Amino acid sequence: MSENAYLAEGARTAIRPFTPADAEEFTDRAKESHGMHHPWLFPPDDARAYAAYSGRLTEDATKAGFLVCERAVDDGNGTASGPIAGFININNIVGGAFRCGALGYGAFAHAAGRGLMSEGLDLVMRYAFGPLGLHRLEANIQPANAGSIALVRRAGFRLEGFSPDFLFIDGAWRDHERWAITAEMVRQDPPRDADTMAPGSGPAWTTTAPPGAQIPEPPDVCG
Numbered sequence: 001m002s003e004n005a006y007l008a009e010g011a012r013t014a015i016r017p018f019t020p021a022d023a024e025e026f027t028d029r030a031k032e033s034h035g036m037h038h039p040w041l042f043p044p045d046d047a048r049a050y051a052a053y054s055g056r057l058t059e060d061a062t063k064a065g066f067l068v069c070e071r072a073v074d075d076g077n078g079t080a081s082g083p084i085a086g087f088i089n090i091n092n093i094v095g096g097a098f099r100c101g102a103l104g105y106g107a108f109a110h111a112a113g114r115g116l117m118s119e120g121l122d123l124v125m126r127y128a129f130g131p132l133g134l135h136r137l138e139a140n141i142q143p144a145n146a147g148s149i150a151l152v153r154r155a156g157f158r159l160e161g162f163s164p165d166f167l168f169i170d171g172a173w174r175d176h177e178r179w180a181i182t183a184e185m186v187r188q189d190p191p192r193d194a195d196t197m198a199p200g201s202g203p204a205w206t207t208t209a210p211p212g213a214q215i216p217e218p219p220d221v222c223g
Helices: 020-032 047-059 116-129 146-154
Strands: 013-016 064-070 084-094 100-107 136-141 158-169 172-182
Touching (some): 020 047, 047 064, 146 172
Parallel strands (some): 100 136
Antiparallel strands (some): 136 172
């Protein structure tokens, strides 16, 4: 995967779309991370499930999927590669006066605790509030999922409420906290996670996508 495929880049990570070529690495990472993900998250861990999952993210106008990758390095053959650290998806994108999307995300085990997803989320937020033209992002999180709550809290999301029996996950209706952030709440300078980033590695954010991209006009709901 060449660097020019990146949608946005930070000091240590970059984001790009899902591709069919990512199936093997993504599903291998999902298998390795099953113990960490369960019972919160169930990413595809075989080729057929990945094809269906990534297809929805690339073909459905109400969704946008991003792989969070470690920054590419030259492999000596004129190409560049960087391992997938996790993924962040924007679902239920609504245009019009709402301009909102709902986040779903997960880190893979080899990347956990390294601050990569914090930088990746910052890149996705700025891409969403820039080229995608959104104004608001929401994250619905089960109260016991401390890691997920910590991620959005570090990113500047605010707690807006609590919804009992909100989503059907792992065989039951689960309570969720509702977290959200708007474009006005994002700091001009990308945030640093001082506990996990190496000294001197503050994120330098760039975007290569064309500005003013149009977003779809699906029904006025945001799940």
